[in-house]
Amino acid sequence: MRKVYLDHAATTPAHPKVVEAMMPFFTAKFGNPSNLHDVGREAKNAVEEARSKTAALIGSKPEEIFFTSSGTESNNFAIKGLAQANSQKGKHIIVSQVEHFSVLHPVKTLEKAGFAVTAVPPSREGLVDPAHISKAITKETVLVSVMHANNEIGTIQPIAEIGKITREKGILFHTDAVASVGWIPVDVQALGVDALSLSGHQFYGPKGAAALYVRKGVRIKPQIEGGVQEDGRRGGTENVPAIVGLGKAAEIAAADMGNRAASLTPLRDRLLAGLKQRVPDMFLNGHPERRLPHNVNVSFLYVEGESMLLFLNMEGIYVSSGSACTSRSLKSSHVLSCIGTDAAAANGTLLMTLGTGTSAEDVDYVLEKLPPIVERLRSMSPLYEDVVKSRKKT
Amino acid sequence: MEQYSSKVMEHFAHPHNVGEIENADGVGTVGNPVCGDVMRLYIKVDNNTITDAKFKTFGCGAAIATSSMVTDLVKGKTIDDALKISNAAVAEALGGLPKVKMHCSVLAEEALKSALDDYYKKKGIPSPVKMPAETGHEHEGE
Numbered sequence: 001m002r003k004v005y006l007d008h009a010a011t012t013p014a015h016p017k018v019v020e021a022m023m024p025f026f027t028a029k030f031g032n033p034s035n036l037h038d039v040g041r042e043a044k045n046a047v048e049e050a051r052s053k054t055a056a057l058i059g060s061k062p063e064e065i066f067f068t069s070s071g072t073e074s075n076n077f078a079i080k081g082l083a084q085a086n087s088q089k090g091k092h093i094i095v096s097q098v099e100h101f102s103v104l105h106p107v108k109t110l111e112k113a114g115f116a117v118t119a120v121p122p123s124r125e126g127l128v129d130p131a132h133i134s135k136a137i138t139k140e141t142v143l144v145s146v147m148h149a150n151n152e153i154g155t156i157q158p159i160a161e162i163g164k165i166t167r168e169k170g171i172l173f174h175t176d177a178v179a180s181v182g183w184i185p186v187d188v189q190a191l192g193v194d195a196l197s198l199s200g201h202q203f204y205g206p207k208g209a210a211a212l213y214v215r216k217g218v219r220i221k222p223q224i225e226g227g228v229q230e231d232g233r234r235g236g237t238e239n240v241p242a243i244v245g246l247g248k249a250a251e252i253a254a255a256d257m258g259n260r261a262a263s264l265t266p267l268r269d270r271l272l273a274g275l276k277q278r279v280p281d282m283f284l285n286g287h288p289e290r291r292l293p294h295n296v297n298v299s300f301l302y303v304e305g306e307s308m309l310l311f312l313n314m315e316g317i318y319v320s321s322g323s324a325c326t327s328r329s330l331k332s333s334h335v336l337s338c339i340g341t342d343a344a345a346a347n348g349t350l351l352m353t354l355g356t357g358t359s360a361e362d363v364d365y366v367l368e369k370l371p372p373i374v375e376r377l378r379s380m381s382p383l384y385e386d387v388v389k390s391r392k393k394t
Numbered sequence: 395m396e397q398y399s400s401k402v403m404e405h406f407a408h409p410h411n412v413g414e415i416e417n418a419d420g421v422g423t424v425g426n427p428v429c430g431d432v433m434r435l436y437i438k439v440d441n442n443t444i445t446d447a448k449f450k451t452f453g454c455g456a457a458i459a460t461s462s463m464v465t466d467l468v469k470g471k472t473i474d475d476a477l478k479i480s481n482a483a484v485a486e487a488l489g490g491l492p493k494v495k496m497h498c499s500v501l502a503e504e505a506l507k508s509a510l511d512d513y514y515k516k517k518g519i520p521s522p523v524k525m526p527a528e529t530g531h532e533h534e535g536e
């Protein structure tokens with residue numbers, strides 16, 4: 001049976017060259033970068049090389065890159081670290097409602113600690129209007145955080161425009177670019193951000209290595225204390241093999257960047273157009289053009305996502321769902337609800353994210369297998385039965 | 395999330411009794427307040443015995459499997475015995491359900507009770523059906 005993994009937004013496999021680069025650092029080159037002897041220095045040099053490669057991918061200086069363990073940690077570090085270190089400027093934070101929970105929850109924690117928070121709503125396509133950010137700014141505003149691209153609906157935000165506003169007003173600006181780095185060009189200068197989160201396993205690096213870019217001269221309060229690593233900003237012995245892997249993944253992504261969007265976009269559009277042709281009563285979530293080149297997020301009316309996901313799994317197709325039933329909390333995606341996708345449609349949502357290994361044959365296989373699954377589930381759906389009956393009447 | 399038992403997957407992949415019953419003696423439609431899913435159950439009754447049961451469900455794997463199982467369980471039962479079927483019995487017959495999915499079996503019990511209630515109403519008999527308590531409807535954070 002063909003196996004088609006369309007869940008690259010969840011995680012990607014490590015590139016073989018990434019694994020190859022990492023391997024010596026488990027055994028022969030096992031040193032601790034904090035040690036001055038040759039064994040330690042070898043590891044230290046490798047970490048610094050990875051830092052340079054990661055910096056090169058996003059157009060920053062190496063010393064502006066701080067390695068962390070995950071995108072979640074980078075976001076926590078950015079939000080809490082920037083707000084706490086700069087609170088003398090003011091205690092107001094602006095975010096968008098479609099941020100990842102690793103931004104929203106730290107913001108909630110800060111709110112409990114006395115910060116005021118404005119969460120700006122997105123448009124139906126998931127776009128944040130820079131004018132809304134501008135309007136939300138007060139004298140007290142210390143930090144704005146808007147994600148570069150949304151991990152669920154793939155909408156790419158007008159970060160550079162928001163960056164212009166924050167720069168003019170002298171307000172710190174963080175962007176969560178975990179979903180976009182490695183897939184589309186990301187340049188911290190062009191975006192005008194002061195901090196940016198990225199994560200290795202999102203673009204063919206290993207799990208366990210991520211980074212936060214912090215513009216030189218910007219103060220940030222460490223969240224993991226008691227170690228001198230990462231210039232004292234993030235304590236803990238470095239995960240050297242994973243950091244080396246992240247560096248390699250960044251190098252590969254930088255070299256392959258032009259290629260990625262160019263080859264993924266037509267496949268994404270083929271999948272979406274093919275589904276539209278074959279399945280009635282479905283729609284795309286997110287912006288039709290301003291979206292990640294590998295993201296297809298669609299709602300199929302009258303069917304539930306977990307059931308689709310399980311049937312697709314039986315066919316060797318691996319996807320995610322925005323359905324309440326698949327989440328532990330039994331709530332449907334907060335992103336879908338903020339953009340106004342109603343709860344029943346959100347329950348019938350599938351998130352399919354392509355990867356560099358996805359072929360046209362893979363897409364066609366999905367186009368062959370998915371429509372009959374939707375049809376079958378509709379045939380057993382009471383919601384569909386009601387719709388068919390009411391359509392017959394009119 | 396916990397995995398489904400093989401019995402659940404069997405009933406999900408090949409559900410029994412899917413469909414509608416024309417001129418059913420009782421129809422019950424219930425929605426799940428937790429996740430928004432909907433189950434509809436049809437029963438045919440002859441001589442106080444349920445001779446046929448069918449369902450339509452908009453819901454997760456557990457919702458479809460419990461629909462399939464509850465329709466299997468009620469067939470051939472007297473109305474009184476059918477009324478005694480609990481969500482726990484449905485879940486047990488399926489080899490258990492993941493904890494967060496227990497509420498889906500409540501949906502099955504409610505759909506059955508609601509179909510029986512409808513049967514009594516159609517017959518003009520005062521309905522003895524008590525809808526189950528809101529067990530298993532835990533509201534967690536994200």
Ligand code: FES
Pocket residue numbers: 324325326330426429430431453454455456457495497498501
């Ligand atoms: S019916 Fe929605 S979680 Fe089971």
